[in-house]
Amino acid sequence: MSSTRNRRPLKTTTSNQTPLLHRRLKTKPALTVIVILLLGNILWLIAWLIPNEVREIGSDEQVAAIDGDIITRQEWMVAMEERYGKETLQNLVNESVMEKAAKKYKIKVTDEEIDLELALMRSAQDKFDTAMKNLSAEQLRQKIRSQLILDKVLTKDVVIKEDSIEKYYEENQALYNTKTSYRTNFIEVDSKKAAEEALSEIKNASDFSVLAREISVDSASASLGGDIGFLTEKQENVDPAILKAAKALKVGEVSKAFKLDNGHYGIVQVQEIVEGQSFTYDDVKEHIERELALEQLPQSVTPEAFWSEFNATWYYGEAKKGK
Secondary structure (H helix, E strand, O other): OOOOOOOOOOOOOOOOOOOHHHHHHHOEEEEEEEHHOHHHHHHHHHHOOOOHHHHHHHOOOEEEEEEEEEEEHHHHEEEEHHHHHHHHHHHHHHHHHHHHHHHHHOOOOOOHHHHHHHHHHHHHHOOOOHHHHOOOOHHHHHHHHHHHHHHHHOOOOOOOOHHHHHHHHHOOOOEEEEEOOOEEEEEEEOOOOHHHHHHHHHHOOOOHHHHHHHHOOOHHHHHOOOOEEEEEEOOOOOOOHHHHHHHHHOOOEOOOOOOOOOOEEEEEEEEEEEOOOOOHHHHHHHHHHHHHHHHHHOOOOOOOHHHHOOOOOOOOOOOOOOO
């Protein structure tokens, strides 16, 4: 593949342009694929792996009741397969196909490359993407690995001049100086008394995430067990009191109750602290080169485009056709 094909001028960052890194992170197929793997998908997969005879034994088991109307385990499993089964299987096939592609095209992805992508993704988002919160650390790393394999396969024949890479780095160095971030759980309640009662429950061994689901009035984070993602200094869309409380904690610690700008009270727990980093030109050279090469492709390409190449078949019939 030649870099002159459908070549577009290199875009630099201006006040009216979105930096290439931010633009790519918002549109990258990896984030679209990540959205697929929600908690329901995982539950469906577990159910699917259980032998049929075991599932059938408990098929009439009651899992819920609404005003006397029963929902059985079988109805529950069928609904999950209909809603999430196809996407979950597609995701698994895509990951396997990308591993096959890595072997065929001798593509290597190092842990250091995955670490870099993770760091840049955190720094490029005001909030850690909601879908990412539903993934374990290992699942997230696998998603990034699959995307890097795809990107490397697509750009292996594209040539980017060194001066273009250097120019982009010089004009966007701020993107490669990441700030310390705090992966934070949050509970919001409407009074100091409610906050103190929540702290008492946590002190008596109640799980923070379970309590967040039960009592937090911040519905967006409550549904995720209080997870509000990675917070960084001077983050505009986060109450400063939340970040101040998080910065004072060590991993695993829970804050005292504090007042929020809206008059409510909050409690936070820090899950993880990622120290800020400054990436040199050599650290990010290949990353920038790959991103600029992807910008030159005439259209986006997904892992499904490789299904036929590796004879991929699945439960839903013909192999899925991608661009």
